[in-house]
Amino acid sequence: MSWEPVYRLIKKIPQGRVTTYGxxxxxxxxxxxxxxxxxxxxxxxxxxxxxWHRVVGAGGRLLIPEPHGSLQRRLLESEGVRMDFGxxxxxxxxxxxxxxxxRARQSKLARRR
Numbered sequence: 001m002s003w004e005p006v007y008r009l010i011k012k013i014p015q016g017r018v019t020t021y022g023x024x025x026x027x028x029x030x031x032x033x034x035x036x037x038x039x040x041x042x043x044x045x046x047x048x049x050x051x052w053h054r055v056v057g058a059g060g061r062l063l064i065p066e067p068h069g070s071l072q073r074r075l076l077e078s079e080g081v082r083m084d085f086g087x088x089x090x091x092x093x094x095x096x097x098x099x100x101x102x103r104a105r106q107s108k109l110a111r112r113r
Contacts, residue, residue, distance in 0.1 A: 003040035006030075009097070013054040016079045017095035018088055020058055027097060034058075054095075060088035 005028055013019055021034035021041070030036040037055070044052045053075040057063040062083075064072050073083065081093050088094075 003043060006037060006040040007044070007048070007050050010050055010052065010055060012097065013051060013095050015051075016081060016093065018054045018056050018060070018076065018081060018090070018093050019095045020056055020060075020090075021063075022058055023096070024055065056088060060090045060093075062086065062088075 009024060009027060021037040024037045025033040041052055041055060044050055053072040062069055062072055081088055
């Protein structure tokens, strides 16, 4: 299985925003859910511009063990993401990708008018 769809979606996460493993799995309809995204993240190639640090656990928890966990924290803080007691406020910093279907449908309706 190729992890390219996972990496493409991760590249769309804007700076200063985060999403969860589960949200990515839901968007991509991956078998194995959040665990499958975790496997993709473990195999994430370096030097490809994939902002791996913007993917966190449920509830905004940082799940990556040290020494990469502290690197993830520093990278997120450099983007303005604040953490309280080791958690990120997902209401403030969570990223939800808009559904493409709505935009496509809205543009079709606009063309008809």
